[in-house]
Amino acid sequence: MVGSALVRRFQRESGVTLLLRTHRELDLTSQAAVNAFYAAEKPDAAIIAAARVGGIHANSTYPAEFLRDNLAIAVNTIHGAYRAGVRSVLFLGSSCIYPKFAPQPMPEDCLLSGSLEPTNEAYAIAKISGLKLCQSYRRQYGVRYHSVMPTNLYGQGDNYHLQNSHVLPALLRRFHEAKEAGLPEVVAWGTGSPRREFLYVDDLADACAFLLQLANPPDWINVGTGTDVTIRELTEMVAAITGFKGRIVWDPSKPDGTPRKLLDVTRLTALGWRARVGLHDGIEKTYASFLAEQAAGTLRT
Numbered sequence: 001m002v003g004s005a006l007v008r009r010f011q012r013e014s015g016v017t018l019l020l021r022t023h024r025e026l027d028l029t030s031q032a033a034v035n036a037f038y039a040a041e042k043p044d045a046a047i048i049a050a051a052r053v054g055g056i057h058a059n060s061t062y063p064a065e066f067l068r069d070n071l072a073i074a075v076n077t078i079h080g081a082y083r084a085g086v087r088s089v090l091f092l093g094s095s096c097i098y099p100k101f102a103p104q105p106m107p108e109d110c111l112l113s114g115s116l117e118p119t120n121e122a123y124a125i126a127k128i129s130g131l132k133l134c135q136s137y138r139r140q141y142g143v144r145y146h147s148v149m150p151t152n153l154y155g156q157g158d159n160y161h162l163q164n165s166h167v168l169p170a171l172l173r174r175f176h177e178a179k180e181a182g183l184p185e186v187v188a189w190g191t192g193s194p195r196r197e198f199l200y201v202d203d204l205a206d207a208c209a210f211l212l213q214l215a216n217p218p219d220w221i222n223v224g225t226g227t228d229v230t231i232r233e234l235t236e237m238v239a240a241i242t243g244f245k246g247r248i249v250w251d252p253s254k255p256d257g258t259p260r261k262l263l264d265v266t267r268l269t270a271l272g273w274r275a276r277v278g279l280h281d282g283i284e285k286t287y288a289s290f291l292a293e294q295a296a297g298t299l300r301t
Contacts, residue, residue, distance in 0.1 A: 001157040002049040009205035029072040038084035045088040058164035059120040067122035074130030089145040093127040105264035117258045151224035155201030156289040175242040185247040189254035192232030200277035224263035225275045
């Protein structure tokens with residue numbers, strides 16, 4: 001999803017040549033394969049958007065894979081870039097790098113100030129390692145390697161697997177299928193009380209383009225909207241947009257995760273960038289993409 005949004009954004013940028021590989025063409029968990037790619041293509045800049053990702057269920061079920069694969073991707077792509085003389089690297093992290101009970105909104109400097117959320121600790125540790133690797137290469141070697149910490153992302157090309165996807169695409173699929181089947185109710189996880197921030201993926205791509213143009217970007221910076229909603233509010237919004245008319249039943253035996261995750265975007269705002277797509281409009285766009293991808297047989301499930 002993120003990679004596709006970045007391609008859409010940089011295809012509009014004059015003087016930019018995109019060097020693209022699919023997962024099948026380039027295994028980023030292989031240092032040899034990554035080194036060969038860098039040596040052959042000799043890029044000026046690399047955006048590290050690839051990752052093994054998922055929601056609470058996937059993170060809790062496969063912590064070994066989430067830690068192993070994401071560590072390998074970070075080390076291989078960042079170290080490989082340095083060995084190949086790549087001048088600029090932008091590494092994409094995640095808001096889950098911050099402590100479970102971080103101050104809200106979460107500023108960049110609260111990193112490593114407390115314990116992580118257990119349900120996504122493995123993924124967070126891998127992303128912190130990538131961030132710190134970029135920071136260390138920059139400090140030691142003077143290269144412009146830096147990171148962005150996006151909030152929860154959604155949009156065109158998302159993963160709609162009912163167990164392994166993130167909350168928003170999972171809700172979109174569940175309510176769509178419930179509407180199509182004429183079901184009287186949908187069961188939602190948890191209490192609905194946690195608060196979450198959501199960023200339309202094309203806004204993230206625009207922020208990356210903005211940051212790559214800076215001569216001296218921060219080592220890492222938050223990218224979000226600066227606003228959040230409860231999971232209950234999000235669920236009701238998705239139900240309305242998909243046209244589901246039944247009841248929503250909450251299952252408090254399921255985990256809520258972190259109570260609140262809202263990024264402090266003061267630094268990015270001060271640099272001159274703001275998100276443009278509001279949550280309601282973004283969900284409408286995403287649902288339209290869902291229907292188009294489903295009709296075309298390209299929906300990721």
